[in-house]
Amino acid sequence: MMRRTGLSSSPHLPVMLGEVLDALQLRPGGLWLDLTLGRCGHAKALLDRTAPDGRLVGVDRDTAALEWARDFLREYGDRVRLEHGNYSELSRWVPDGSCDGALMDLGVSSPQLDVAERGFSFQREGPLDMRMDLTQHLTAAELVNGLSEQELAKIFWDYGEERASRRIAKAIDEARRVSPILTTLQLAQLVEKASPRAGSRVHPATRVFQALRMVVNDESRSLQSGLAAACSALKPGGRLAVITFHSIEDRIVKSFGNLMSRDYDFEGPVDDPELRRPKKPVLRWLRKKATMPGEAEIAQNPRARSAQLRVLEKLP
Ligand SMILES: C[S@@+](CC[C@H](N)C(=O)[O-])C[C@H]1O[C@@H](n2cnc3c(N)ncnc32)[C@H](O)[C@@H]1O
Numbered sequence: 001m002m003r004r005t006g007l008s009s010s011p012h013l014p015v016m017l018g019e020v021l022d023a024l025q026l027r028p029g030g031l032w033l034d035l036t037l038g039r040c041g042h043a044k045a046l047l048d049r050t051a052p053d054g055r056l057v058g059v060d061r062d063t064a065a066l067e068w069a070r071d072f073l074r075e076y077g078d079r080v081r082l083e084h085g086n087y088s089e090l091s092r093w094v095p096d097g098s099c100d101g102a103l104m105d106l107g108v109s110s111p112q113l114d115v116a117e118r119g120f121s122f123q124r125e126g127p128l129d130m131r132m133d134l135t136q137h138l139t140a141a142e143l144v145n146g147l148s149e150q151e152l153a154k155i156f157w158d159y160g161e162e163r164a165s166r167r168i169a170k171a172i173d174e175a176r177r178v179s180p181i182l183t184t185l186q187l188a189q190l191v192e193k194a195s196p197r198a199g200s201r202v203h204p205a206t207r208v209f210q211a212l213r214m215v216v217n218d219e220s221r222s223l224q225s226g227l228a229a230a231c232s233a234l235k236p237g238g239r240l241a242v243i244t245f246h247s248i249e250d251r252i253v254k255s256f257g258n259l260m261s262r263d264y265d266f267e268g269p270v271d272d273p274e275l276r277r278p279k280k281p282v283l284r285w286l287r288k289k290a291t292m293p294g295e296a297e298i299a300q301n302p303r304a305r306s307a308q309l310r311v312l313e314k315l316p
Helices: 017-023 041-049 063-072 074-079 087-092 110-114 140-146 149-160 165-178 184-194 206-216 219-233 247-261 295-300
Strands: 031-034 055-060 080-084 099-105 234-244 264-266 276-278 283-285 308-314
Touching: 017 041, 017 234, 017 308, 031 041, 041 055, 041 099, 055 063, 055 074, 063 074, 063 080, 063 110, 074 080, 087 219, 099 219, 140 149, 140 165, 140 206, 149 165, 149 206, 165 184, 184 206, 206 219, 219 234, 219 247, 234 247, 247 283, 247 308
Parallel strands: 031 055, 031 099, 055 080, 099 234
Antiparallel strands: 234 308, 264 276, 283 308
């Protein structure tokens, strides 16, 4: 079955499932959060591991994911509560200090990428959409055709770390003067022409698409407030597991964790040891380094190759 704006039926493999389940120290009972339901691979495993009475609050900003979840998790009955919205709004759904563990598996889901009409993929012809939440207005087409050349270059640089950001923005500007850029392949081919990368395994449009997606969905800001919201929702001893897929996301998680696990504050923009004031840390890192998927997982699920898992524990 393939829904027009929904989720494809290709097999779905949750990323680093074993590592996530271990990190969260799942046990029967308790209240658990899956803040990025997607195709519910992790959610289902969470419910199985917390049977017979563990409860799950599942969140996604994509109504197609929730529609899928309603069906896919039906067998768990009232152990599951589904909420539509941005995970940064978590305090609307669960009280502070009430949850035993939380998962954020960031980015787009495989089905969002696979359904051409969603406009996330530079390999499938579709409208330049890229909205995770189809109830919002802003689309990638509006950014590509509406922002100035300088604004586009800045986005490609800031959110895609794209070295040819200016050249690509200029090519877009020239092309849209002739006619608007409305489809994924139109944009991908334009980027490829402006910045060909012979011999590279990474498609030249990868970073531009990532940057547009991040801005359309306000991903950096959502992540910053979502991490804080998840941390507030946890009980002491509860753990937050976060899977990131690129360095910008990972940097946000790392600096959030470092800030919350520090036992001091400082005044001003730089850490001057003379100006430190002691403070009680709120979280601790389980491991300083991120965990990466093993070779076997990457061979089975190439989309896992850039994943990094970081885990924090709430302190008493
Ligand atoms: C990588 S997928 C999750 C896959 C899932 N763990 C599974 O096993 O199928 C990420 C999902 O998170 C959702 N998402 C991303 N950012 C979000 C946000 N700020 N709030 C709520 N959901 C978000 C996306 O719509 C997508 O469905």
